[in-house]
Amino acid sequence: MDKSGVFVGATVGSISVFIIFSIIFIIPENTDETTIQMQKQIDENELQVQNQINEINDFISEESKTLSLTEIFEKAEPGVVRVNTIRNQTASETGGVGSGFVFDKKGHIITNAHVIEGSTKTVVTFLDGRSYNAEIIGMDEYTDIGVIKVNADLKLLNPLSLGDSSNLDVGEPIAAIGNPFGLSGSMTSGIVSQMGRLLPSGSGYSIPDVIQTDAAINPGNSGGPLLNMRGNIVGINTAIQSTTGEFTGVGFAIPSQTVAKIVPTLISEGEYKHPWIGISGRDIDPDTANVLGLKDAIGFQIITVVENSPAADAGLIGSDKMIVVEGREYPTGGDIIVGVDGMDVRKIDDILVHLQRVKTVGDEMNLEILRDGRTTNVTIILQERPNWKYKDTSINTPTKKFF
Numbered sequence: 077m078d079k080s081g082v083f084v085g086a087t088v089g090s091i092s093v094f095i096i097f098s099i100i101f102i103i104p105e106n107t108d109e110t111t112i113q114m115q116k117q118i119d120e121n122e123l124q125v126q127n128q129i130n131e132i133n134d135f136i137s138e139e140s141k142t143l144s145l146t147e148i149f150e151k152a153e154p155g156v157v158r159v160n161t162i163r164n165q166t167a168s169e170t171g172g173v174g175s176g177f178v179f180d181k182k183g184h185i186i187t188n189a190h191v192i193e194g195s196t197k198t199v200v201t202f203l204d205g206r207s208y209n210a211e212i213i214g215m216d217e218y219t220d221i222g223v224i225k226v227n228a229d230l231k232l233l234n235p236l237s238l239g240d241s242s243n244l245d246v247g248e249p250i251a252a253i254g255n256p257f258g259l260s261g262s263m264t265s266g267i268v269s270q271m272g273r274l275l276p277s278g279s280g281y282s283i284p285d286v287i288q289t290d291a292a293i294n295p296g297n298s299g300g301p302l303l304n305m306r307g308n309i310v311g312i313n314t315a316i317q318s319t320t321g322e323f324t325g326v327g328f329a330i331p332s333q334t335v336a337k338i339v340p341t342l343i344s345e346g347e348y349k350h351p352w353i354g355i356s357g358r359d360i361d362p363d364t365a366n367v368l369g370l371k372d373a374i375g376f377q378i379i380t381v382v383e384n385s386p387a388a389d390a391g392l393i394g395s396d397k398m399i400v401v402e403g404r405e406y407p408t409g410g411d412i413i414v415g416v417d418g419m420d421v422r423k424i425d426d427i428l429v430h431l432q433r434v435k436t437v438g439d440e441m442n443l444e445i446l447r448d449g450r451t452t453n454v455t456i457i458l459q460e461r462p463n464w465k466y467k468d469t470s471i472n473t474p475t476k477k478f479f
Contacts, residue, residue, distance in 0.1 A: 141306060142306065143305055143307050147307070148251050148305065149253065153203060153253065153261060154232075154234040155177050155301075156177050156203070156236075156253045157203075158201040158258075159173070159176045159187050159198065159200055159224070159299060160201065161173075161174070161191065161195035161198050162195065163195055163196060172191065174187055174191030174254075174296060174300075175191075175298060175313070176191075178233050178235045178236060179236075179339065180233075183225045183226045183228055183233060184213065184223055185223070185226060186221065186222070186299070186312065186335065186339060187222045187299030188220050188299040189215040189220045189221055190298065192212055192222045193215060193222070200228075202228065202232045203232075206229070208227065208228045210225060211225045213225050213342065213346060214341075214342030214346040216338055216347065216350075217279045218277070218279050218348075219348075220315075221330060221334070221335060223342045236308075238309050238332045238335060239303075240332065240333065241311060244268050244287065246269065246270055246271065248267060248268045248305075249265065249266070250266060250268055250289060250291055250303060250305070251265045251266075251302075251305075252264050252265070252301070252302050252329075254300025255300070262297075264291045264292040266291030266292070267289065268287060268289055269288040270287075270288040271287060272284075272286070273287070274424070274428065275314075275328050284425065284428035284431070285333070285432050286330060286331070287302065287310070287329040287330075288326065288327070289302065289328070290325050290326070290327070292323045293313050298314060298315075299312060300312070302329040309332050310331065310332045311329030311331050311335075313329050314330050316328070334433075337433075349437050350431075350460070351431055351436060351437045351439065351458035351459065352431075352458065352460070353385065353431075353458070354381060354386050355381055355387045355394070356479070357378045357379040357394075357410065358376070359375075359422075359423040360375045360377055361373055363401075364406060368406070374414065375412045375413055375422070375446065376421055377407065377411075377412050378392055378394045378410040378412070379394050379395045380394045380395075381393065381394040385459070386459050387456060390454050390455065390456040394409075394410045394411075395409050411445040411446070411447050412445060412446040412447075413443050413445050414444050415443070416430055417430065417442050421444075427479065437459060437460045438457070440456070440457055440458075
């Protein structure tokens with residue numbers, strides 16, 4: 077009996093491809109022709125396997141290839157569009173200008189919700205100058221994501237690939253493409269300044285898990301793509317922090333991880349239902365920790381619990397009185413959240429990022445809380461976030477953000 081085997085392996089990065097096969101056969105005595113045929117079959121199998129490995133290696137190499145800024149622009153520009161809107165019935169009104177990018181071959185375009193909100197007419201202009209009226213498919217003001225659709229020439233629909241924003245690192249180079257001040261097809265570059273920012277919004281709820289960048293973003297960039305150095309989308313440019321209305325070095329983008337979660341539902345249902353807890357409060361700072369007798373300045377103190385909310389149903393407790401220390405008021409008596417689903421909570425951002433990334437309406441969420449000096453666990457059932465702004469009148473403070 078003669079045994080022949082072939083082992084071929086290829087490893088690129090963290091991906092390993094192992095193909096092992098063996099051929100066992102019996103060669104009768106004095107059958108040279110049979111032996112030759114068997115060996116030929118083995119050689120053909122070896123070649124086929126090697127070709128498959130080469131194809132896999134080429135694909136992985138292409139996907140992980142770092143591009144120059146010029147190459148990124150050439151790759152992404154055909155998929156970036158200009159979005160013009162008119163917000164009344166007067167034809168002479170110029171309306172607003174924003175950006176967007178092609179999501180799929182069906183004509184879906186992704187932009188910011190604030191770009192198209194209230195629009196009575198939306199027009200999308202492609203790279204070659206051709207324009208099409210767009211239909212608003214869905215909007216989510218809580219993440220500032222909007223989806224519109226055009227019935228355009230298929231040759232113009234060049235979808236951009238979504239990358240994974242969770243793999244971004246602070247300091248990593250990125251690029252932004254859009255239409256600042258109506259200047260179509262403009263590109264800027266910078267770095268990821270920070271991850272997981274909490275961005276205030278006009279919806280009454282903050283947008284969690286936002287990317288901060290120093291790539292120049294100006295009015296008109298809203299809705300355009302933020303790209304990594306492989307030319308994949310890692311965010312939607314959405315806002316800047318500025319007292320003048322122009323870029324001052326701090327821009328924000330909705331992460332692609334959020335886009336991947338929200339957009340399919342916007343396309344199929346026109347809206348996305350966000351889960352919420354039903355609390356307001358404050359992060360524990362060193363002064364508050366000292367007043368409350370806490371060892372560490374970590375956690376989120378509940379000040380108000382909304383009636384009939386998931387928090388109320390689970391029995392969470394808000395602050396019931398105020399004390400004054402050195403002229404500063406401190407709420408006391410409320411539960412302090414120090415953990416969520418087994419993860420430590422340093423501040424409210426940790427809870428909101430967890431909600432945004434992995435939770436949906438109807439899910440359970442386990443909170444570890446500190447109450448009267450003791451740690452206990454409370455399970456809440458997440459409900460749909462109400463579409464209203466809640467004014468806190470239980471204590472003498474301005475309108476608060478609820479989560």
